[in-house]
Amino acid sequence: MDAYLVAILTIAGIYIILALALNLQFGLTGLVNFGVVGFFCLGAYASGIATESFHAPFVGGLCVAMVTGAVAGGLLALLSLRLSGDFLAIVTLGFAETIRLIFNNEDWLTGGPKGLLIMTRPVLADYSRSANAWMVLAVVLTGAVLTLALMLRLAGTPYGRVLRAIREDELVPATLGKNVFVYRLQSFVIGSVLMAAAGSLYAHYVQTITPDNFTTPVAILVWMSVIVGGPGNMLGSVIGALVVVTIYEGSRFLTPWLGFLDAEQVSALRFIVIGTVLILVIRFRPEGLLPEPKHTPVVPATRRPALKG
Amino acid sequence: MQMFINALATAAILAPAAVAFTLIFTLFRYANFAAGGFVTVGAFAAWTLNAPLGLPLWAGGVGAMGVCAGAVALSDRVVFRPLRGRSGGTLLLVSIALSFVIENIIRFCFGAQVKGFDLPLTGPMVFAGLRVPKETVWVISISLIATLAVGALLTFTPIGRALRAVADNASLANVRGLPVPGVEAFGVIVAGALFGLSGTLVGVDLAIDPNLNWAIAIPVIAAAIVGGLGSPLGAAIGAVVIGLAEELTAAHFSPTYKGAVGFVVIALVLLLRPQGLLGTKVERK
Amino acid sequence: MTEPRADAPPRIEANGLTKRFSGVTVVDNVSFLVEPGQILGLIGPNGAGKTTLFNLMSGVLKPDAGRLVVNGVEASGLPPHRLARLGLVRTFQLARELDKLTVLENVLLAARTNAGESLTGALFRPAAVRLDERAATERAREMLALVSLSDHESKPAANLSGGQKKLLEMARCLMAEADTILLDEIAAGVAPHLVDEIALLIQRLNREHGKTFVVIEHNIGFIRALASRVVVMAAGRVLAEGSFAHVSANPAVVESYLGQAA
């Protein structure tokens, strides 16, 4: 059972990275990116191809994935960020779908629908299976912790303040001298890079990736993590991702009590519940489990300068 | 030419749903991605009435329109109305979540098995070397009639006029004495019926299964966006454009990339229309 | 009327600015100068194009014709953030506070230099970030004190009253250390005693710090007390220009407010 928990935690770690990346884009900057799964897929394949076809080590694959994510994110952002929010949503959604189609059809590169078998793993050779699992978990959790640290840093500095200002009303930071486009671009690209990195970790963890692994339900789960956890709150995304993975995996253990339903209905029910929870949270608790943190000033307010003049 | 007929047949399926999508968009200013879900509901409703209950297909279609009208009205009342005033992105996310819920409710109730109408399959009629299946003739005519009927409804009837007035400027409509909530409800029901019709037409043309949801949502939304999200005529023309683009891709490129056509077209259109879906930016306060 | 200083270029030089919306010319060939150290009042009836002119001057809208020079730099068609960096900031007619940010954060955002606002700074220069942020916080508190919002600094800006939001905008502008500040109906909706304070504040900043103001205001008393020069707009055009006494004696101005007897 602990091996299973290790597996679940590994998946959760990957979702945490995805959720944190989306939280930077959506929670802090207000960018509606429905293409999460596209960058995730891109990173997974880029890394897989780098390690399998070009014999790069795991770290090399990870770097290739991140660079690919940056390039794709940058191009997509240049194309669509100047335009209004709903535009970005549709274009990113289309990006994800197109990426999936390309990987499904270009067999010479990706193995097409039968997928890519990935033998490179972030483990030391010749250890037991469970030791390997722990090593993969350690790598993924390190990634998650680093991402969290990065996000907390970005959110907690004046940089994050500018992003939040852009989210609230882009005109205000613009008229105060902030180059809104550059901030948005940075936020989008950093998020894309992290999503691609998550894809790389995922690829080397599951070892077989097919385009079917990267369909819209994955994006829905990531969105749910951010919305449930609390947009704008980085720890919230961590908790949100854990909640979502728990609901998703935990529902497996409910199957015996749902004997009157067939397996198909159980799997449908799972998505009904997830979708409904998402809608309910947006409706009744838009701030999520953890509301956006209050940013306390660096200097506590002790003295109050009297009104002069 | 054969290709054009085929494109028209595809367009005929998409058109009513695209018109419905446009109608909801102009009334409430949100892109309802649950469109595909509603079309699927329509297809299953028509199938239930036609195959297991043994009603004639036209009755199934009418029933589907009723069921869909109810479903759309319910979703508007329960899901979207309380969220009015939230950002477009939020509503988009909600509508995507809703489409997932709908798809899986259907899967829950009907299973993943494909279904087909109780409809004999026959060969085409041939005119001057052009093959025109009988069903295609039906699908195109019904869709054309429905689109024209909705166009006429909007253009010539008092309720249609009221609908356009409310979509144009709801607060003025209120001052001018129009029953705005009632007119909105009417618009929602018309849109729902159109989704139901599209669902029935899909069923005539395709196997009915819950996966229809995304497969149909994207081209429908693309058609509506190409059409400019304003007029039903625009949406119908948009449907023809999408139909042609898909046929061309399949014929001259690769059928496997057909799924990306809708998005590429949306991206191109929006690039030429950089103010995005909402047209002019709405003042925040 | 303040004499223009020989050594400094005009703060703003508008030349033939024109803006049309769907065929209607809202700002029609407007030209004027704002000299350093001036308080320029911009008045005129509703729909005269004053706010649109502000939008053109702050880069929110791009003019269809005409030129804009800010501090001697060609600024026609520049985006808002570039204009802000040229030393020109503005408030909005309907206060645009950032709801979810605290009052203090709203002001901090306007800090002119803050290492922590750049990506590399935020990540790799923690010491500089802390230093800048500390300085900015202290300055922001001074600004909040100036507009009597000190007690509210940790509230979300959404919780302020309409008048307080206006004051917050004022504080933000001051924080930005711009030399030219455009105030769009800053006194509208603000409690009368605060209006007087704002007026005093503007005067003081103008005298002691040499700040230049362009003020749109319907409260004519406010304009008369403050403005060294007044531009009157009507139907998108400049109708009259000069001291308050001068323009208020102008029959055309009176007409534009009262309407002509047809």
Next chain:
Amino acid sequence: MTLLCLQNLRAGYGGGDIVHGVDLAVAPGEMVALVGPNGAGKSTLLKAIAGVAKVTGGTLTLDERNLIPLTPAARAQAGAVFMPQDRNVFRTLTVTENLSVSAWGCRDIAQRRAEVTSLLPTMRPYMHKRAGGLSGGQRQMVALGMALMARPRVLLVDEPTAGLSPLLVGEMLDVLRELAAAAALGILIVEQNARAALERADRALVLVDGRVVRSGSAAVLAQEPDFGALFFGEAA
């Protein structure tokens, strides 16, 4: 005889009152002008009568019928018809459609339309154009026509001349003046062109800071020497 009657009416938009207690009466065939500086609450008062702004106190009756509980639509049906200042036509509808849709639920739409076009004959040449493509003056005329389709008892007109050229200002106000007489309408008009309005109105009220500071015969008010000063906010 009083048609519209306001007593100590207070109103606002939910964030504190803007209109602080106004008494006002309009009789049939009478044109009453509301003038005053910007931000005095003139439009808010009009909107409160129409039901668009919130009444927070006082009474508001039309033909002794309490209007306060009614929705804007019901108030229009009761005869208190509002013509907003801007966005007052459906831009995507033709002029004819704009008129027709404004008589929602009436059986005699065609007859009403004929009535309105005969009252406002200048509309005739552009009846089939889309309202969005009309000039400012034409649009105001259509907006007025739309208001008339409801066969109002009292017409509440908010700055009908905003953005119009001086020539059209006079024309528009003349049309209103004639309407009041011809259809025994009560007209309550908010007008920036105070002088032009006073010249045509029967009575006038000067509103400053949500209170009536002067009222009486329009002609008398127009002659007051300090009238101009009011508009520079000095009487407040």
Next chain:
Amino acid sequence: MDLTRRLFLTGTTLAVAAPALLRHGLAQSEPIKVGSLVPLSGGGGPYGPEKAQAHKAVVELVNKQGGVLGRQVVLISENSETNPEAAVRAARKMIDADRVCAILGTWASSVTLGIMPLCQEANVVQIFTGSSDTLPNGDKKRLCYNLQPLNKAWCVALADLAAKRGELKIAFAGPKNDFAASMGESFSKALEKVGGKIVGEPLYYNPNQVSYRAEAERLISSGAPALFLAGYVTDLTPVYRELVRGGYQGKVFALSFAVGPQFKQAVGTAANGILHGSPVPPVGKDTYDAYLNLVGLKPNGQVQNSYGCAAYDEMNLLLLGIASAKSTEGPKIAEHIMKVANGPGERVTTFEQGAKLLAEGKTINYDGASSSADFLPNGMLKSRDFALYEIQGDKDVLLTTTTSEAEQ
């Protein structure tokens, strides 16, 4: 900050405590755990239930008779959703949480391949039905058995039939997936062997699209006198419908599992004349009848549950393998499955017979309900019966049965 800290502490405590608690609860489970991972939804949805039912029936029977090595068998059932991603999650749960010794029943090749690295690493036996030619590649530890012949064998049977019918120019179309892609390749080779030729390029399309008109149009305009459509029922139905409506007059070859009752119901009489073939259970053979009786069906001389009988064999082979190996370790079981399946030894058709003989120290040769269940060294089926049918008036009329041997 305080809240966060508390949350963190609670979370850590739970994370540390949970495995211990769970381990305590599940301590040293006596029963033998077997995973059944079948497609209950998605493209394989129509075939999963009969497989699940067969697995369950065998396990219930065996448990009633005293279990395996005196231990009860516990069946862990999961839905593969015909989706590798879902299947991997489910397999992980089965392997790590339930500690199954084998995963049976995977249907789509992509699913089987998707969970293969996991199973290999955890030494879990896989017995499945699949036909992609790439299946043997990932099985480095020889833990896999396939109860269905690969595409190569399948295509040989179909190409033979086509040649007999005089159809030598055939166009190929199928969904864009591993199965159809490998089918296309194999069919092209098999057809060339009998002197025929594929018309044009194989046409692949995405399943789940709104319209298949363009695909049908391309097939019609290719002018091919016959078509081989390697689709599943979900995509074959609309493609075929478009072909009929488009006036296609040529012969159509298909795979039997796609033209079942659902397909016939959907296209009606237009299904007449479709030729189809598939690996079949030996109808009329005692083993097949025994299977049908076990799941409560009456032998009627027709093919019923062509995947259910394979699932029946999957479970029997596994349990016999365990009984023979006297161990639940994957590699050992796999080694012994080969022994009980290929013999030499006495023919047995049920677990009960086999277990008895094994207990007596004799060797056995299991004869299955779906085939004789003899394997090549790589775990792929040696040979299997293929039946070729023509649809006539709603019925599948048997044309011929051949036994197609797999190439090595």
